[in-house]
Structures are given as C-alpha cells and as structure tokens.
Amino acid sequence: MPYDALLLLSFGGPEGLDEVRPFLENVVRGRGVPPERLDAVEEHYRHFDGVSPINARNRELIAAIRSRTDLPVYFGNRNWHPMVEDTVAEMARDGVRDALVFATSAYGGFSACRQYDDDIARARAGVEDAPRLTKLRHFFDHPLFVQANADAIRAVLTDGARAVFTAHSVPTSADAAAGVPAEGGHRYSRQIAEAARLVAAEVGLAEYDVVWQSRSGPPQVPWLEPDIVDHVEAVHEKGVEAVVVAPIGFVSDHVEVVWDLDNEAAGKAAELGMRFARAATAGPDPRFADMVVELIAEHVSGVEPRALGTVPSAGCTVNGAPCAVDCCLPATRPTRPAQRP
Incomplete structure (x- = not known):
C-alpha cells in the first residue's frame, strides 16, 4: 500500500466553558476582530455549556472510517485540541512516512480549502522528518x-x-x-x-x-x-x-x-x-464514511473518481502546496471570514 495512514483534519471546537475564549482567539488570530465580537459569539457557546458538537461528530466519523479500512486514522484540528501540529508530530514518532489527509470541507475557497493547505504546511514545518501529506480532493458533487x-x-x-x-x-x-x-x-x-x-x-x-x-x-x-x-x-x-x-x-x-x-x-x-x-448534515450518514474510503481508494487503488457535477473541482494537494499559485487566495486581512463551529 503506497500510504500508511490517514489524517482527518478539521476546524476544531471547544469542549467546555473554559475552552471557549481561547478557542475563539485561535480562530480569529491575526485578523483584528474586536473583543466585543468575541463576547457575542462566546455567549452562543454558553447556551451549550461551552461544548461544540464538532469534535464528537469527527470522532464518530473516525470510528466509522476505521471500521472500513486498515489504515491507521489520526485526528488533528486547526483551532483546538487535538491540534494538527501535535498530531503530525505523533505521526512522525509512530513512523508514518506517507499519509493521506481528509479535510472536513467539501468545497474550495480560502477558509474551506486553502487554509487547510496552510495547516498542513505549518504542521510539517514544525516537525522533524514529518510525513508526506496528500490532501484528498473536493467532494461537493460526489x-x-x-x-x-x-x-x-x-x-x-x-x-x-x-x-x-x-x-x-x-x-x-x-x-x-x-x-x-x-x-x-x-x-x-x-x-x-x-x-x-x-x-x-x-x-x-x-x-x-x-x-x-x-x-x-x-x-x-x-x-x-x-x-x-x-x-x-x-x-x-x-x-x-x-x-x-x-x-x-x-x-x-x-x-x-x-x-x-x-x-x-x-x-x-x-x-x-x-x-x-x-435537515441533518451529511457527516453522520454511513454513506459519508463510505465516501471517505472511496476518496482514499482513488489514491491507493486507482479507483476512478466519481462526480455528478460540471463545476470545476480541485483540492488535492501535496505537503500543503496549493493546487494553483493564485487559487483560493485570502481576502484582505480585515475581511477574512471568521468561522465559529
């Protein structure tokens, strides 16, 4: 098998009230978002005791993927623990040399795609003998x-x-x-x-x-x-x-x-x-895990990619290099979207 692991890369979310503010500060770091904006978003989390469902949903997805493939599956996030930098370091210690990456976004764009490329490049840069990481493609029309x-x-x-x-x-x-x-x-x-x-x-x-x-x-x-x-x-x-x-x-x-x-x-x-x-999101549906395994098979077994649409798709990158130099560029700093799972 040409790949020896899969990294599920996601946005991250807090799992307690004490984690909400540092998580939000990670999300908006470097963007000049005023504290009062974070105050308003923090209040939303208080309605849920500071717990975002996203980490639990990702752990469920990882379990479903593990039941469908022999590849070891690792979990890393952009903005909260487990942080992708720590996960890539763990992968290197485990001897992983060549891994695939499934980012939990179906689309292109800066926050939806290129920022995940940046996450991969940043994580690899901080780890000696980091594994080669190949991000799977967009899947909005799978x-x-x-x-x-x-x-x-x-x-x-x-x-x-x-x-x-x-x-x-x-x-x-x-x-x-x-x-x-x-x-x-x-x-x-x-x-x-x-x-x-x-x-x-x-x-x-x-x-x-x-x-x-x-x-x-x-x-x-x-x-x-x-x-x-x-x-x-x-x-x-x-x-x-x-x-x-x-x-x-x-x-x-x-x-x-x-x-x-x-x-x-x-x-x-x-x-x-x-x-x-x-309507429910697609992630908990068993076919979503089936799709991830099929995206893996495109690289491991040469399975022909399936797509229903006609709109261009990309997203498959190696070691964080964007699929095109001028693809999915960020907006000017004050206007970057501040997503808040």
Whole structure:
C-alpha cells in the first residue's frame, strides 16, 4: 500500500466553558476582530455549556472510517485540541512516512480549502522528518455526498415547504479569489450552488433557494447574501408557510449550525407563524464514511473518481502546496471570514 495512514483534519471546537475564549482567539488570530465580537459569539457557546458538537461528530466519523479500512486514522484540528501540529508530530514518532489527509470541507475557497493547505504546511514545518501529506480532493458533487444530503431533506420535507440550502457566507472578494478566472475556476459560491442543484435534483425539487449564514466582519464589507434569517422573512412575505433548511455547506453539526439555524432562523420562523424544519448534515450518514474510503481508494487503488457535477473541482494537494499559485487566495486581512463551529 503506497500510504500508511490517514489524517482527518478539521476546524476544531471547544469542549467546555473554559475552552471557549481561547478557542475563539485561535480562530480569529491575526485578523483584528474586536473583543466585543468575541463576547457575542462566546455567549452562543454558553447556551451549550461551552461544548461544540464538532469534535464528537469527527470522532464518530473516525470510528466509522476505521471500521472500513486498515489504515491507521489520526485526528488533528486547526483551532483546538487535538491540534494538527501535535498530531503530525505523533505521526512522525509512530513512523508514518506517507499519509493521506481528509479535510472536513467539501468545497474550495480560502477558509474551506486553502487554509487547510496552510495547516498542513505549518504542521510539517514544525516537525522533524514529518510525513508526506496528500490532501484528498473536493467532494461537493460526489454521488454519496449528494445522496446523504438528499435523504436528510426527504426525512423532514413536508407538502408545501420551501427548500432552502444554506452555507457559510464569505466576503465577496474572498469568493472572487476562489477561482481564476472567476467564472471558470472553482469559485466557492459556484460549488455551493452546484451541490444544491444536484441535491435538489436527487430529491425531485423543482424550486429551491440558496442563501447564506454566519456572516461576521465590518458591515461596510460586502458578503454573500441573502442571509438565512432575512430570507425566511422575505419568503413569508411572499406567502410561503413552511421552510426546510438544508445546511449544504457543512458536513457536521457545530455551534454555528445549531445556533444560526436551530435558534435564530427557527426563531424567526416561529415569530412569523411559519413551519420550520432543519435537515441533518451529511457527516453522520454511513454513506459519508463510505465516501471517505472511496476518496482514499482513488489514491491507493486507482479507483476512478466519481462526480455528478460540471463545476470545476480541485483540492488535492501535496505537503500543503496549493493546487494553483493564485487559487483560493485570502481576502484582505480585515475581511477574512471568521468561522465559529
């Protein structure tokens, strides 16, 4: 076998109240985010005793992957323990020389893709005799990802409900940098729209919407719109009586999904007298682990890659080198998205 391990690389999340503030400071380090913004986000975590679901979901995914492959599976995060730097050091001590990396993001873009490349490069730079690390490709249009999301919608869809796909908003400048040229490259919003189209087709939805959530940053900076809460109000004014929200941009529940959708968007719907349901994320579906193993097999066994869409995809990198020099560049510092699982 040409590879001797798999690293599951994710965003990270706190698992107690005392971890919330240092975690958030890691997320926004170097971005000049004011303390009052962190205060507001920290308050969201207090509703859940400071525990983000993301680490638990990732451990469940790791267990599912281990049951499907003989490769040792390691776990590392960008922003909280287990930190990727520590995990790569552990891999080196264990004698791992050539490993694959599954990043828990289906899409391109700075935060969704290139920053994971940066994580890999940074972790390797700090470890003597670090293993070679090959990151697996984008999977937003993989049949198993599409099927898992489609069934999650079917499970909560009711007659007359409007399907609304949502993903993390980013500054429009960051979205433009996600593909070069913008219309021909793997622009983040274009991949989100393609995933929504494929899932809607699988469900048999003739109409649906694609909206955004979790915007942060200065109000004068343009971000992808409309916002999910504003959209719920807008469709209500058009006579829509029920919405089903599908977090297509996320593979796992975390505080951002639970707070922004199950709290804020659901609260707005209740205020307006609308029925509201939120579809599950794809990560816990057994087909998601099957998909990870299939992505591994593309490298280990030469399995032909499967993709349903026509939008360009990339993401496969070696040792943190981006797939193109000018691909998925960050926006200017004040406008980088501050995700907060």
